Amino acid sequence: MDENQITIVDEDGNEHLCDIVLTFPSDRFGDKIYVVYAPIGEYDEDGEPIYDAAIVEPDEGDEAGGRLVPIESEEEWEMVQEVFNTLMDEEGEE
Template sequence: MEENQITIVDEEGNEVLCDIVFTFENDQFGQKLYVVFSPIGEVDEDGERIYDAAIVVEGEGDDEGGSLLPIENEEEWEMVQEVFGAFLEDEEGEEE
């Protein structure tokens, strides 16, 4: 596994390797670190990459990578989607 990848466990208990798209901190809902990721090789019905996000809870020891928590608050999801949208716009602007 590369540094810019994480392994998540899906609802069925399967391990899924994901690319980390980006991480960001935001204190609007308490000081939290968020990660946006994309399962490698998975696409939606239109052939577009699938993206998801989670809250990062960092491990306490140096060798502990931490864990991910789901984002359950609708307002928090909207904030993450807004930040992700701005990130995508920046990425598209750099490609031009």
């Protein structure tokens, strides 16, 4: 696994290797770091990659690691979607 990938364990205990698409800090909802990721080889009904996001909660004493915490507020989801859509729009223009 390279440094731009993470393994997500779903509620059934299945592991999914995911590409990290974007990480960014935001102080809008507290001092948090967000990660947007896409499970490798998983696509929606239109053949588009599936994207998901979470909050990175750093492990104390481990600068490189942490655990993922679900985003539970609708306002946080909207902020993450706005940042992600802006990035995708900018990449589409290049």
